[in-house]
Amino acid sequence: MIDWKVAVQTGTRLVRPGPQVSHEEARQVVAELRDLSRLAHGHVRDFTGMAIEDDPEPATVVDRPGWIRANVDGFRVVLEPLMEQLQERRTPSPFGGTAGTVVQAVGSRVTGAQVGVLLSYMASRVLGQYELFLPPDPSGKSPTGRLTLVAPNIVHVEQDLGVDPHDFRLWVCLHEETHRAQFTGVPWLRQYVQDQMTEFLLASDLDPGAMLERIRDAADVVADAFRGGEGNLIEAIQTPEQRAILDRLTAVMTLAEGHGDYVMDAVGPEVVPSVADIRAKFQGRRAGGSRLDKAIRRLLGMDLKMKQYAEGSKFVRRVVGEVGMADFNKVWQSPGTLPTLEEIKEPGLWIDRVARPRALDAVPDAAPDAPPADLPPAANGD
Structure with missing residues (x-):
């Protein structure tokens, strides 16, 4: 259903080149980012109190095409088993034999090209990520996830903002290392996210009439996005069942992103002297961009991600401020202790x-036959 080779070829061909630096400068950036990821890991462990490994592998530093290839690998791990199940549920094609094979092959290439176009756009904007889904290692020795930093994008942003390169690189590493702490220090979290994604995709409605209606909705959303509207494609094409699943996914990812933003700023003043300047300029950059860029961000749901940073950070800041880091970390105990979307908007609900x-008010023991204290004794014979 998706030609992954076409996705990689399309993405790497269309992605824009990064900032021009010499080979020596590039080597220095890569070496520093690896060192800073280790340094940031220690700061995150000490600040959050999460049970994470002492000496993990340094971050993997990639260029833009490398980020595209890594994400296609991750997509394949997540989607291919699901594609097989969806294929079994599909209505038989009206084209039989060789014609059906040709139609399917053409469709998979078109879809692969579409995935490649999206990845080429994202590849010039992502600073880093914790890759949850990697191809299995036959030896069983490699970790199940990997922290990745996109060097050209980090250099581009620090140059564009005019901030201290060392401080900015460490600041980014603090955020991404927090994600590594979340998914390696909380044993059940990775599987929980994957299960929610699986449920979301399997809840797709493959009825042709329903799909046609959602395609029309998607077309309306595209037009609305370019007019400045708030809709996005994910919301337009989902079923009612998927909306409930997406609420759970959105809640956990809002928590994860907000936690990362909170930690990078809370640790920052001690280890990143210019953190206030970086944050102010970075926030301005998030809100900026051309009209076309803003429309694409809305269309792909990237503005929703920016909202997640803000709401999630506000939730973490409020909870830690009221109950402390140790009680905040109860959020990682089980899926049942994760905040709902409503609780993220009103942290007091999660705290309670x-x-x-809150414990039930203690009721003092009363004599077996004694009347309630607030009622007069009953008269004899009544």
């Missing part, structure tokens, strides 16, 4: 439910 649940 999980961090410091």
Whole structure:
């Protein structure tokens, strides 16, 4: 259903080149980012109190085509088993034999090209990520996830903002290392996210009439996005069942992104002297861009991700401020202790439910036959 080779070829061909630096400068950037990822890991471990490994592998530093290849590998791990199940549920094609094979092959190449176009756009904007889904290692020795930093994008942003390169690189590493802490220090979190993604995709409605209606909705969303509207494609094509699943996914990813943003700023003043300047300029950059760029961000749901940073960070800041880091870390105990979307918007609800649940008021023991204290004794014979 997706030609992954075409996706890689399309993405790497269309992606824009990064900033021009000498080979020696590039080597220095890569070496520093690896060192800073280790340094940031220690700061994150000490600040959050999360149970994470002491000496992980340094971050993998890639260029833009390398990021595209890595993400296609991740997509294949997640999607190919699902594609097989969806294929079994599909209505038989009206084209039989060789004609059906040709139609399917053409369709998979078109879809692969579409994936490649999206990846080429994202590859020039992502600073780093924790890759949850990697191809299995036959030896079983490689970790199940990998921290990746996109060197050209980090250099481009630091140059564009005019900030201190060392401080900015460490600041980025603090955020990404927080994600590594979340998915390596919380044993169940990775599987929980994958299960929600699987449920979301399997809840797709393959009925041709329903699909046609959602395609029309998607077309309306595209037009609305370029007029400045708030809709995005993910919302337009989902089924009612998928909306409930997406709410759970959105809640956990809002928590993860907000936690990363909170940690990078809270640790920052001690180890990143110019953190206030970096944050102010970075926020301005997030909100900027051309009209076309803003429309594409809305269309792909990237503005929603920016909202997740803000709402998630506000949630973490409020909870840690009221109950402390140790009680905040109860959020990682189980899927049941994760905040809902409503609780992220109103952190007090989560605090009352999980961090410091309110006990029932103690009722003093009364004599077996004594009347309630607030009622007069009953008269004899009544």
